[in-house]
Amino acid sequence: MTPAFRPEHPDIDAAMWGQIDDIIAQNRSIAGSVIAVLRKCQDVVGYLPVELMEYVATGMNLSRSDVFGVASFYALFSFEPKGRHTVKVCTGTACYVKGIKEVIARISNEFDIEEGGTSEDRRFSLEGVRCLGACGLAPVMVVGSDTHGAVSSDKVVSILKKYE
Ligand code: FES
Structure with a gap:
């Protein structure tokens, strides 16, 4: 139930809760579907608040620790x-x-955001990553699906201001 x-x-x-209910209803009887359910719920909400994971646990008839354990094991959760744009x-x-x-x-100074964090207005999330495979364009920054090469501390602000 x-x-x-x-x-x-x-x-x-309310609309999101409706989608979440549908996701749970469609997967409740499928063994091992909790990862798929969490992924779809994250697509709906953007992340997994504790209350949502508890709701999923109840809906899927699983223990809270089962669901939290799965969610914390996978880096995708x-x-x-998250910000509207991931940098x-x-x-x-x-x-x-x-x-x-x-x-x-x-970036940190201009948008008041730490590496690994999200700005308070949820405009940007900032992630440091290992080689993006475009070393010839160094230094490289990827915003959403846009790759920006030869980024400098002077240019970066005007680039990011285009992303609302
Ligand atoms: S070191 Fe390879 S893209 Fe930055």
Whole structure:
């Protein structure tokens, strides 16, 4: 049964709860489907708040620790809200040598965001990643699906301002 009680959550509206109920209903009887359910729920909400994982556990007739255990095992799940745009900055050797550190510092200052974090207005999430495979373009930054090469601490702000 889908839980009758829907918890209040500022990031989950009624339409989202409806989609979540459908996801649970479609998968409840499928053994081992909790990963797929969590992934789909994350697609709906953008991340996995604790209340949502508890709701999934009840709906799937699983223990809370089963669901939390699965969710924390896989890197694809996020427990924090993500920004509308994910900014990946390459911290690989070529990018490091070409000044990615200054680029990261500029992003942090300008948008008040730490590496690994999300800005308060949820505009950007900032992630440091190992070689993005475009070393010839170093230093490299990827915003969503857009690759930006030869990024400098001067240019980076005007690039990011295009992403609302
Ligand atoms: S080191 Fe940055 S793309 Fe390879």
